[in-house]
Amino acid sequence: MKESSVKVTFAGNPLTLxxxxxxxxxxxxxxxxxxxxxxxxxxxxxxxxxxxxxxYPSIDTSVCAAxxxxxxxxxxxxxxxxxxxxxxxxxxxxSRFCAxxxxxxxxxxxxxxxxDFGEKYGFVIKELRLLARGTVIIDKAGTVQYAEYxxxxxxxxxxxxxxxxxxxx
Numbered sequence: 001m002k003e004s005s006v007k008v009t010f011a012g013n014p015l016t017l018x019x020x021x022x023x024x025x026x027x028x029x030x031x032x033x034x035x036x037x038x039x040x041x042x043x044x045x046x047x048x049x050x051x052x053x054x055x056y057p058s059i060d061t062s063v064c065a066a067x068x069x070x071x072x073x074x075x076x077x078x079x080x081x082x083x084x085x086x087x088x089x090x091x092x093x094x095s096r097f098c099a100x101x102x103x104x105x106x107x108x109x110x111x112x113x114x115x116d117f118g119e120k121y122g123f124v125i126k127e128l129r130l131l132a133r134g135t136v137i138i139d140k141a142g143t144v145q146y147a148e149y150x151x152x153x154x155x156x157x158x159x160x161x162x163x164x165x166x167x168x169x
Contacts, residue, residue, distance in 0.1 A: 001018040001115075001119050002020070004017040004122040006021050006149045008125075008132050008151055008153055010125075010152075015125050017124060017149070018119065018124040019115075022144050022147050023147060026143070027143060028043060028136075029120040030043045031043050031117040031120050032116050033109040033114075035110075036091055036107075038091060041107070047142065049082050049140060050078075050140055051083075051137070052136075052166060053086055053121075054084070054106070054135055054157070055087070055117075055131050055135065056087050057132070057153060058088075059087060059089045063154060063156055064087070064133075067133070067157060068098075068106060070156075071083045071106055072101075072106045073105075074163060075106055078166060083105065086108075087110065087130070091109075094108035094110060095108065115129075132153055133149075133150040134148045135147075135157045136148075137162060139169050148161070148162065
């Protein structure tokens with residue numbers, strides 16, 4: 001896996017991202033990850049819909065939990081939009097969290113097995129084998145319309161900027 005030019009830190013310490021950085025205007029690469037019930041999930045399963053990909057390191061941290069709660073709440077108000085919540089957590093942990101929190105509007109998927117999403121979108125943290133925090137928005141035609149790699153992994157993403165793009169589509 002090649003190193004990305006994107007710079008991120010964790011608590012001020014520099015990290016190395018691996019994979020291919022996606023940019024606005026790119027054709028969104030298809031990927032495969034593992035969903036609830038250990039079933040495969042692909043981006044192409046959501047063809048013709050607006051897709052928000054909420055990327056985070058681990059569901060068991062307060063910032064990641066807040067990110068999932070926020071996107072779940074927003075998804076309830078958006079039409080024809082799918083929110084994919086992606087981390088390297090196992091599907092069991094993701095499902096446990098969503099059940100405990102009552103989150104029903106996001107689809108959690110795990111990139112733990114192959115890091116296919118992380119590599120194709122440039123979110124793999126080399127030092128931790130986790131995904132960095134960020135948001136990617138893909139329009140109905142499969143084109144990347146927004147890509148945020150949060151510079152400090154312990155910070156939340158820019159929800160307002162991401163949601164403004166979604167609402168404009």
